Amino acid sequence: MSKRLFAVLSLLIVASLILPACATGGAKESGTVKIGLLAPLSGQVPTFGESVRNGTELAVKEWNEKGGVLGKKIDLIVADSQCSPDPAVNAANKLIDQDGVKFIIGEVCSSASIPVAEITNPKKILQISPTSTSALVTVDANGVTRPFTFRACFIDPFQGLVMAKFATGKGYKTAFVMFDQGNDYVRGLAEAFEKSFSELGGTIVGKESYTSTDTDFSAILTKVAESKAEVLYLPDYYNIVNLVGAQAKDKGVTAVMMGGDGWDSSDLDVNAADGGFYSNHYDPGDTRPIVQEWLKTFGAAYKDAQGNPKVPDAFGTLAYDAANLLFAAIEKAGTIDDTTKVAEAMAAIKWEAVSGTITFDAQHNPIKSAAVIGVANGKKNFVESVAP
Template structure:
């Protein structure tokens, strides 16, 4: 009888151990059902328009892949942290996503300054970071050294600065130009430097250089000085909030020459603040045009409008492309290990995304095209595409 009881107890213990083992495995499967990707974006603050658009693009890409069955049999869980449009907060958001949310990769931030503040944290923890829109060259390469865990979706500032200088010289036939730069922005200063370099190389002359600061409201004094030099074009590489006011005030002063700019102009608020009439005869470099005849562009625009009720800007399409690049990397890595995802991002080749076919170069920058947008009656119109 005692032997029977002992055997029964032993059997019960074994059953409990086995059940516990099975329970542990089931729990592990539950925990690994999804793939956590972080989103570090400017959801509030000075450039919230950019961060929100980019985040919406990423979300749409992940929503579509999840609806199609996910990646590696798992759903992508996109966890967004708000960096409040501030570098210090961007670093904090990166720490939170890695330490608390346990993400395996990060998409964002949107603004170069916030990206630069986030990369050291991501690199220290060996988590790949892919910015959709950080165009500053230092995002991926600094002091001649490629940053192992940093990648981007967009072209870099020297590329768009060169394109606009060539457009001013070759298409607009301008021989003189004025530059109005945001001296509080590395983005703006870098673009101005490249534009000046290539415009003068083309035989042009810079007749005026003026500066402003972010959040300035009155630009008429500097614009009056610029007007007095009779430039044939004015280059304003800055963000839409100040640019829209600058253009409005320039037109009020009778400065009617072409105004040229960069991808930072791309926002519906540009027209809202400047007014459609003031924007006549303005041009800026951008990452895509919704008027591109490529059917992939039309499909994306339709899907984005259906999801968010508005037309996507360049930040939205680059966010979407960033989502596609991350999906592609995880698939090719056949793993959710951050190091393997990083390696797969570096090896992207001939990937079809909305903005074209791209390959990653040795500096972790994509080789891709750019477009020049002309504003007509308050609407963006496709002027030309420039290949690298």
């Protein structure tokens, strides 16, 4: 495997050295489909970039072993985009103008995907971001859907809807919402939960905001206990969840805590969050065969320091899904040159991905199920996958 990878990589390096010299020689390379990957391999979040690269490379390898896309081998060109607007735009320009790619997977971070989307759309380059959750990635500032930009992950408000559905599905009627006023992510999830929970017949019995520097939640939690809410929706990051969960126990709060993918951390205090549930993009405990297959493939390809098979994280999984979606759309469109046709094919696709069966809505956001994970007895367990 590593030899093969080395061969592919050295081929890429050689190709990238030769190609600028013959920018017009694209026709000679018609035996391959060139795909660009924008991954933050350096900068603040290099682990995200590494996960995304690993996931994408696995998808490329699988398709090439099956004979490629439309009979052509896939040629993956990786560029370091640093999770930051300027380097990402420079890397995207290099991919498009020098390497002549027509399809880009990336970026990981919303703040970098948005400026990249500004240049890919006028140039009719198809872009699919694996993990950027901001609404503005696929929609421009005027609210018009960008025709050539897609994403493989669900957007923030969707998680609120999923948890509202899960909560009402478990028979809970009343909920209390707590959110950090200064955090768009948290507020987005909280608002979506509130709206969906009311629509599904539940009652929001209380709503309180706090600031990110608060540590004393006793006043709010006393209100939660008083309100007799059955659910406490707290879609914040794990550090706040740890604090609130621990204090809730000494204020007599018995509500079930629920949250979003901000809880997904090895630092989540499983005692504080005991009995709680949160939504996530994917969970390795999911029993669907495609998930188990993916775990096997990934574990065979990547080992940790002890030589044990690695478990793919959400980033690697979504990148694998994004690459597969892209190749499936190209196959369906039957062309590697006309990106307009591929974009149309993508918008109408129905594809069973690891993170759920994906179709796209009018804003190019995937409609797919989310994994609900329960915290119980010191462990995080997959509970069920909830479809919107």
